[in-house]
Amino acid sequence: MSVLLFLADGAELSLQAVTLAHSLGGEVRAVEIDGPYAPSAWAAALIDAAEGSDIVGPGSDRGNEVLAHVAARLDLPFAANVTDVRGDEVTRIRWGGTLLEDARIHAQTKLLTAAPFAFAPGARPDVVETLRPELGDSVRVVERVEPDTGGKVSLADAKVVVSGGRGVGSAEGFAILEELAELLEGAVGCSRVVTSAGWRPHTDQVGQTGTKVSPDLYIACGISGATQHIAGCKGAKALLAINDDPEATIFAHADYAVIGNLHEVVPAITAELRKVRAT
Amino acid sequence: MRVLCCVKRVPITGGKMVLTDDAQAIQTRHLGFTISPHEECGVEEAVRIVEAHAVEAHSGEVVALTLGPGEAEEQLRECMALGADRAIHLVSDEEWDAQATAGAIVEAIRSEEPFDLIVFGNESADAGNFQVGIRVAYALGLPVVTGLKGLTIAGGRARCEQEVPAGRDVYDVPLPAVVTVKEGLNLPRYPSVPAKLRANRKPVDAKPVNRPPAKLEKLRLVVPEGQGKQAEVLGRGADAAPAVVEVMQKLGVA
Structure with a gap:
């Protein structure tokens, strides 16, 4: 079984997903997606590219959102924020990581995201294919509003x-x-x-x-x-x-x-x- | 405007996770229950939207829905104290996985008059599956936007602001739509005593539901290592300051 690895926004979390993808044991094919963010269309593009293989993404907002769209389209289970995989069993986080759950996936195809900071970052794959989805009339970002931080360091980036x-x-x-x-x-x-x-x-x-x-x-x-x-x-x-x-x-x-x-x-x-x- | 808000009863966990002997649940004997902060903001937003559109629409309704044990009626009453008009209670003592939960909600929605807007929390406080709202949207053929920190309804469309690391991404979708929201969208009101009393008289439509087999089957819960680590005490009161600065220097942040 091969694995399709979805490299999304946030380089750090995506590299952690590389490690999860390799832990599944199959051949790993890495893809990223070009164009405006449109979760439904992005999910369709991943499904086409995956051709039935497992799909792994980062446990970022977008990673979890796109994989949930994939799961909804395929009517398959999706284990968000996993910290470990053993065959058809996964460990995933609950309560924002203050509790863990062992769960069994009842499906041939695994849809997983890597819980943030649960895996050491892997190396960025040598070959990364770029997908350019057909957007059609799918829901997409139409505008970006930048926050006024007043020049202060942001909470998420502060040392x-x-x-x-x-x-x-x-x-x-x-x-x-x-x-x-x-x-x-x-x-x-x-x-x-x-x-x-x-x-x-x-x-x-x-x-x-x-x-x-x-x-x-x-x-x-x-x-x-x-x-x-x-x-x-x-x-x-x-x-x-x-x-x-x-x-x-x-x-x-x-x-x-x-x-x-x-x-x-x-x-x-x-x-x-x-x-x-x-x- | 008719708005549906989906909520989930979860324990107020306090400081420490203690599990039942069979490791299937959190020990809740001494805990209270609530809905997630995300969902509380969802109910507040729904009530504000329906109030704002009441004049032009001549009518409006906020309906709260939950899938949970009999005791979850308490959470539906909380939603109605915040301003929801009535509630739908899908009664089951078992824990459902995300796919089955979405299926039961879709069935309940199909037996109602169409809603203009269906609101979920971005993720549940306990299971954190990040997917029930998205699955419901697909099953009903509706557009969905997640993680909202801003929502404006006008002219039959929803302008949705989603929080991202670099700011906010804006989406513009036609109604009816599904949205999932985050805490910070608004500051929910504190329900008044009369509002709580009124909530006790509002109707709850309770119907038992049977859980299908789980596709993502919970086997057991585990308390992660690292709870209960031994902190190095640097001192008491203001006298500890030099030791604190030494630690800052060691960490390279001084």
Whole structure:
């Protein structure tokens, strides 16, 4: 059985899908798609190119969307965000990765996407065919609206994220987090409690239903550590938790811990950082 | 405008995943239940759309639909407290895979008057299959746009804004259509006490449904490794600052 590999947007996630594709054991044929994004037409083009072989894509928004269109067209099961494949069994993520599921695929053809950061990146294949689908009257992107970031580094791209939860206490309380983030050329994030309270916009929310981040350092200030939040920050290379409750769940996910009131700890870190840089 | 919102009852998981002894489900004895934040925004958006078009359309209706156990009526009441007018409850105690779920929803939709808009969450909070809305759209022959953070209905068309890393991609599709939405689309209202009381009197059409064999069959759930790692305590209070900066230097971010 050969494998059709769909290289979509996001080079990093696509290279992780390369590793998943090779783990299926068949010959791998890589394709990418040229033209405006039109998920239904893209899916039709992949089905034509696959000629009945398995189809693997990245676990990005578009990877999952196009594979779901393929599955709907073929009326086949689609396992989104898998972390492992063993014959007709897969392991896939649930709850944004805070839980796993072992599942059996009851179909001859496998449709899979690779869960983000579950596979080491593979090498980009030497040969990548380009598909140019017939768009017809299919649903497609007609316009791109660029966000006004005000020149700040985006949450998804930041090397450091300074994030606040209920413990910050108010919208004004985020000033000390802003100051530290600016010093580290990072971004400010927050938990869902904070956006629900209206202290920060939803665009700042890190979590299962917010932005998923993968910085070098994630600083969680006054965040309890609900699975909703962990699903968004577990991609961080290192996690420092600052919380005055030594029993807080966040410490079970942290690499480094400071037990204390964030309103004292965060300004002290900012001051220390300035002092060290001045010498 | 007639809008259908599909929702799913899921546990409020808190900080730690604990499984039942047979590893088939999350231990929910001490947990409350809710619908996903995506779906909450979906219901809010549906209610706003129907309100906004009530005058020109002379009529409008928001219907909430779920496939789930008897207890899921609680979530349908939540949707009606947010403003949905009535609910359809496909009753089953079993967990359904995405293909079977879509099939049951399609059948329920076909037995109703046509909807102008069918709204799903972008993905369920628990299973995260990213596909039920898309499958329903194909079965009904309707256009579908996913991951919406913005939606404008005018002149029988839907302008849909989808969040992408570089900004927002815009789609323009004719109604009827299927959309899947994300949290952040709006800020859902907090239901008032009178709204909750009214919700208790709104009709729920409950009908049992039988699950077909799963094509993607759940075998067992597994708690991933890495929960419960031992953090290195850098100190207590402001005195920990020098140790924190040392860690930042070591990580190359200072």
